[in-house]
Amino acid sequence: MELAPPWKAPWFLGFGFFFAVGWFLFGWVWPAPSPRQPLRYNHAVHIANGMGCVDCHAGGRDQERATLPGLDTCLMCHQEAVTESSEEEKIRAFAAAGREIPWAQATRVPRHVYFSHRRHVALGGLECVDCHGAMETRTEPPRYPVGPTTMDACLDCHEQRKVDNDCNRCHR
Amino acid sequence: MSFRVNRRDFLRFAGGGAAGLAASGVTLRGLSTLNAALAAEEVEVPGGPEAWRLSVCSLCPGGCGLRVRTIGKRAVKIQGNPLHPVNRGGLCPRGLAGLQVLYHPDRLRAPQKNVGSREAPQWQEISWDEAIGTLADRLAELNRRGQAHGVVFVGGRCGHQRHRLFQRFLRAYGSPNYLRTPSGLDGAQAAAYLQQGAREGLAYDLEGTRYLLSFGANFLEGWGSPVGAMRAFGQWRDSAAGRRTKFVQVEPRFSLTAARADEWVAVRPGTEAALALGLAYVLITEGLYDARFVSERTFGFEDWRDAAGRTHLGFRSLVLTEYRLNLVAALTQVPVETILRLAREFGRSRPGLALGGHHASTLPGDPYTAMAVHSLNALMGSLETPGGVLVRAEFEAEEPRPSPVRRLPPHLLDPDDTLLPWADLTRLPEAILAGKPYAVEAVLVHGADPVFSLPNGEQLALALQRVPFVVSFASFLDETTAQADLILPDHTDLEKWQEAGSPPTFPVPLQSLSPPVVEPVHQTRDAADVVLALAHTLGGEVAAALPQGSFQEFVRRQVEEIFAAQTGYTFTTSLEETWNRLLERSGWWAPTYSTVEQLWEQIQERGGWWEPNYYYGEWKRVLRTPSRRFEFYSQALARWAAQHVDQARAAGFEPGDDHLCLPHQPPLPESPAEFPLLLLPVEVLPLAGGDGAHLPYLEQIAGPHVFEQWESWLEINPRTAGELGLVEGDRVWVESPRGRAQVRLRLYPGVHPAVVHLPLGYGRTQGSRWGRRGVNPLGLLESQREPVSGHLQITRTYVRVYRS
Amino acid sequence: MPRWGMVIDLAKCTACQACVVACQTENNVPCVEPEQAARGRRISWLTVLPELHGDYPRVSMRLLPLPCLHCDSPPCIRVCPVGATGITPEGVVRQTFARCIGCRYCTNACPYTRRMFNWYRPEFPGGLSLALNPDVSVRPKGVVEKCTLCHHRLMQARERAQAEERPLAEGDYLPACVEICPATAMYFGDLEDPDSKVAELARSPRAFRYLEELGTEPKVIYLSEGEWTGSEEERR
Incomplete structure (x- = not known):
């Protein structure tokens, strides 16, 4: 009897096809679990009320690191109830408990990368939206990075804008 | 071609498909899990707002100003305060290691x-x-x-x-x-007291000197204010300065200080006094000394007659009769031509300085040696002159008296009864x-x-x-x-209000002061x-x-x-300082503050306050001996001898023996037959003051000249080791009459053939995880009191060394 | 474009090793445990190298503070199979730690032994990790590391200068070792700028490069010790 070559075997075809499907599904469609935020912060409402990015994310323009707002920042407006939202109430609950709001940082670069907001925003003239996306449309807090924080994305942008790609400028 | 799927093939396909799906999930998730498990755990380094705050180092008495970088609530880097007059932005490795003191895992956390x-x-x-x-x-x-x-x-x-x-x-x-x-400087201070009447505040104008003769002072390894000494060293050799100050290190061992000196004079251990007096011999016979200073400002140079008509030995006669060069050369193992050359160089390079009477920063040297060395300063007129020996005028407000004035009982150690007036x-x-x-x-x-x-x-x-x-x-x-x-x-330094006065050997009054840099790490x-x-x-x-x-x-x-007090300035840049001095010379005092509040704030902004000017020629303050002169023949010693006849006799001085009051070479110990090698403890900069072995930063750099770290080592001359049949890296016993200890042997050609050395600072049995290594040489040393001053001597213990 | 270089005046150096510790604290270099250090696995981007000559009592010792010499013709970068190391247009021999595969070809190629391999996971016991500098990564196990000339300080200095709308001035950017030196024996700056202090010192007759005969063209230049030239009176 003539033996069929193994790549024609049905089990092999099945394995190959579903392996490829699984690779796609697990790798790209269901991304790694993302952090949960302690309260459902609404960027759209705040921005519509005339607030700018660095009002809460201090340092995002002229410091190396942008920051997440501390409780004090929130309480500047939310000492008293502004809305009837139960989410807003959580701020005062944190304040009453004497705890900082444990924001989860969604966007981060790897630790071996030196990234400076000052270099990109204040000196390079980028806008926040270029990397962080259109936050003014978001009613839920982000749970995973909006823009791509891959080296490819960095290099592409650097090439477009004719910024040099010396490794040492970013890798540390 | 028709494609028929039979039932068996379909099941095979489905089975394979399930396996494929599972495999892909396992691969990606599994690989990333596996990757995370295998990859090195990354250390979290949180960010935060950056700030620079000032403080003061107290890891040695040097009193350097610090500038500390903080990120959020963490201190991440210690640097020197560029405005601080002691260190001007520089720092030694000990100061840098302050971070490891602050965050040390083995600190005491609560009462x-x-x-x-x-x-x-x-x-x-x-x-x-x-x-x-x-x-x-x-x-x-x-x-x-x-x-x-x-x-x-x-x-x-x-x-x-x-x-x-x-x-x-x-x-x-x-x-x-x-x-x-x-303090190790107590030896030199003793000489300053016995010959000048200065109880404290011995200082040197290191930057201004043209020739430095150091008799065993470990000038670059923990002496005085270490960074101050290093800064002066850098200035002596700055290519822009033009003139280079010669630095001669007289020491039996080729220490790092000796290695960095212009010349190393290998002297037989314990004979530094003889060498100093041999140099005095040349200075006197060749007329190189400052005759005017000696006649106007000193006492006991020539033979003299007291009120009772008794003639006393003078310094000149002592030196000319007892320290002839052939005798000195034979005793010190320093060739006659070297002594002659050094004396002539020293005599012709003014202002010159001689330092001595120092063994390590916590172990003072022999007072008579210090007196012999200090006599060279007097011979050269290097007192109260730029580049010479100074006495700091302390800025001290009157200590408030307890009210009602209370009579305290006598001091436990009764310093009034001992030769030196400190306990x-x-x-x-x-x-x-x-x-x-x-x-x-x-x-x-x-x-x-x-x-x-x-x-x-x-x-x-x-x-x-x-x-x-x-x-x-x-x-x-x-x-x-x-x-x-x-x-x-x-608290450790960075957690508390830090302050320091003038560090040792610093010539002018100074007060550093800084608020805490970080919040306390523990319940301290x-x-x-x-x-x-x-x-x-x-x-x-x-x-x-x-x-x-x-x-x-x-x-x-x-x-x-x-x-x-209406004097002095808050710390400034060197440029402003020069300007202030210019103003002051023409009688102007132009402080940068006009209220206490301003002064308080400026001191915190800049690190402190000081009086940049030294006022030369205040002889009443500098010479407080009974004769109001520099005393080659110390009347303080004479007074002590009169009151302590028995003790003087025990020390080998019959009543009326003038040697007791004059600088002289003390008798050398005899080596017992069974213990042929002299054990001398040495100080290395990273462990200066016997402290620092618990800090990895300092342990790593403890012994670069012998490639040693983390562990005590016994330095021995390669020839001596050869005679004993020992080789590099051997574990050996060092045995003294007091006990024995095991250490690693390091062959080092810079060791005198009759001597072995152990570094100080090792051998704790308590405390931190890193500090409990090596051997404390003090545990092997037999300490005897020098009979006149009562100083404990640690340079007279003999040992034997054998393989373990 | 600047060409960064360092001058170390051996006459002024006191061999105190403040530079060694300053480098270590600035760059998050872990302290390896004593047992590992005994096997020669201590990491130190900058060490003070003793060279001892002679017998008692005629001994001499040269103590050479030895950082990466940032050669213009570095042997280490040619052997890297993955391009993890290279030389920047400003002359800094860089090492991209994240890209290093730990083959250690470069550690063997460097004639000055200025490349160090992480044999162990970096440990910062107790609170010691609190003192880590956020500007510098902590290199994981299995990676070769080396002196970066405190490149992060250059980045920050440049940003500061740009923000203040002025060119980078001499002294704005100093590596940690140079900044701390208590005897000011180390100088740093632009070798290309003929008016800079380093360029001036590099032209000194005392200047030499370490193991120059290897053709590595180092940008760390030493000034030899020199001698005392006699007293004032003798010269007169």
């Missing part, structure tokens, strides 16, 4: 009391209220029983104002027994053990580990067992703290605040003497005093 015995202590954490309460009760009880004078406070490394606070507390409480740990901590063990003149009821120790660092530390450990109550303010469980009943852990408290709290609890006179609520208020008083 503790010993609920076990002294031999087998068991530590129990207690609250601060209980700790301070316990101590206050004890002190109040002693006071009630009329035994307040039996309390001894040992003050070690801390700023000037803290010493003042502790001392004031103790006096108001009723005890005169404030003791300070010995010698090494005498404490004897006093405790003898119970004379009175019993010691309690010992409080701050900033010091005397059980480890005193040559007779072992004896002190025994003595402390007889003391009913021992309290330690240490940050680490050190050898002394292990003997305590109560530990009140102090500033010892100064604890003592203030204690004063309030005790009430009465003590509380009246120390009404301040915190150390910050206490130092604020000092700033007010500085303001009231």
Whole structure:
């Protein structure tokens, strides 16, 4: 009897096809679990009320690191109830408990990368939206990075804008 | 071609598909999990706002100004304060290692009391209220029983104002027994006292000198204010300066200081005094000395006749008859031509400086050697002159008297009866053990580990067992703290209000002052605040003497005093300083502040206040001997000899022997046949002051010349090792009559063939995980008292070395 | 474009090793445990190298502070199979730690032994990790590391200068070792700028490069010790 070559075997075809499907599904469609935020912060409402990015994310323009707002920042407006939202109430609950709001940082670069907001925003003239996306449309807090924080994305942008790609400028 | 799928094939396909799906999931998730497990755990380095804050280093007495970088609430880098006149932005490796002190994993974290015995202590954490309460009760009880004078406070490394606070507390409480740990400079200070009458404040204008002769002072490895010395060294050799100051190191061992000197003179151990007097011989016979200074400002150079008509030996006759070059060369093993050349160079390079009487930064050298060396300074007229020996005019407000003025009982160690007018901590063990003149009821120790660092530390450990109550303010469980009943852990430098006065050998008054840099890492408290709290609890006179609520208020008083004195400047750049000096010369004092508040703020912004000008020619302050001159023939020694005839005789001086009062070469010890090698402990900069072995940063760089780290090493001359059949890296026993210890052997051609060396600072048995390594050479040394000054000598122990 | 270089005046150096510790604290270099250090696995981007000559009592010793010499013709970068190391247009021999595969070809190629391999996971016991510098990564196990000339300081200095709308001035950017030196024996700056202090010192007759004969063209230049030239009176 003539033996069929193994790549024609049905089990092999099945394995190959579903392996490829699984690779796609697990790798790209269901991304790694993302952090949960302690309260459902609404960027759209705040921005519509005339607030700018660095009002809460201090340092995002002229410091190396942008920051997440501390409780004090929130309480500047939310000492008293502004809305009837139960989410807003959580701020005062944190304040009453004497705890900082444990924001989860969604966007981060790897630790071996030196990234400076000052270099990109204040000196390079980028806008926040270029990397962080259109936050003014978001009613839920982000749970995973909006823009791509891959080296490819960095290099592409650097090439477009004719910024040099010396490794040492970013890798540390 | 038709494609028929039969049932069996379909099942195979489906089975394969399920496996494929599973495999893909496992691969991606699995791989990433596997990857995460295998990959090195990344260390989280949180960010935060950056700030720079000033502080002061107290890891040695050098008093360098610090500039600390903080990220959020963390201190991440220590640098030098560029405005600080002592270090001008530079720093030594010890100062940099302050971060490892702050964040050390083995720091004492809270007050503790010993609920076990002294031999087998068991530590129990207690609250601060209980700790301070316990101590206050004890002190109040002693006071009630009329035994307040039996309390001894040992003050070690801390700023000037803290010493003042502790001392004031103790006096108001009723005890005169404030003791300070010995400094290596005490030898040179002894010479300055015996020949100049200066009890404290010996200083040098290092930057201005043209020729430096160091007789065994480890100038670049922990001497005086280390960074100050290094800065001067850099200036001597700056290519822009034009002239280079010659630096000659006279020392038996080729130390790193000797290696960096212009010339190393390998002298036979213990004969530095003879060499100094041999140089004096040349200076005198060739007329190279400053004849005018000698005739106008010195006493005892020529033979002289006293009021009773008796003729006394003068320095000139002593040197010319007893220190002829052939004798000196034979004794010191330094060739005659070298002595001649050095003396001529020294005589022709003015101003020149001679340093001596120093063994290590906690071990003073022999006072007679220091006198011989200091006599060279007087011969060359290098007193009260730029580039010479100076005496600092302390800025000191009058210490408030306890009211009503209280008569304190005599000091435990009775410094009035000894030759030198300061209390010698090494005498404490004897006093405790003898119970004379009175019993010691309690010992409080701050900033010091005397059980480890005193040559007779072992004896002190025994003595402390007889003391009913021992309290330690240490940050680490050190050898002394292990003997305590109560530990009140102090803040480290960056956690408290830091201050320092003028460091040793610094010529002008200075006060560094900075607020805390970071919040306390553990449940520790500033010892100064604890003592203030204690004063309030005790009430009465003590509380009246120390009404301040915190150390910050206490130092604020000092700033007010500085303001009231209407002198000096807050720290400035070198450029502004030059300008200020110019103004001052034409009679202008232009301070940058006009109110106390401004001064207080500026001091914190810049790191401190100082008086940049040294006023030369204040002879009344500088020469306070009975003759009001520099005394080659010390009348203080003569007075002592008259009062202590028996002791003088025991030292080998019959009444009327003028040698006792003149600098001379002390007799050398004989090496016993069974112990052929002299053991000399050496100080290395990373472990200067015997401290630092618990800090990895410093351990790593401890012995670069022998490629050694983390461990004691025994330095031996390769030839000597060959004769003993030992090779590099051997584990050997070093045995002295007192005991033996095992160490690694390092062959080093810079060692005298009849000597072996062990570094100081190793061999703790307590405390941190990293500090308990190596051997403490002090445990092998037999210490004897020099009969005249009473100094403990540590350079006379012989050992044998054999393979283990 | 600047060409960064360092001058070390051996006459002024006191061999105190402050530079060694300053480098270590600035760059998050872990302290390896004593047992590992005994096997020669200590990491130190900058070490003070003793060279001892002679017998007692005629001994001499040169103590050479030895950072990466940032050669213009570095042997280490040619052997890297993955391009993890290279030379920047400003002359800094860089190492991209994240890209290093730990083959250690470069550690063998460097004639000055200035490349160190992480044999162990970096440990910062107790609170010691609190003192880590956020500007510098902590290199994981299995990666070769080396002196970066405190490149992060250059980045920050440049940003500061740009924000203040002025060119980078001499002294704005100093590596940690140079900044701390208590005897000011180390100088740093632009070798290309003829007026800079380093360029001036590099032209000194005392200037030499370490193991120059290897053709590595180092940009760390030493000034030899020199001698005392006699007293004032003798010269007159």
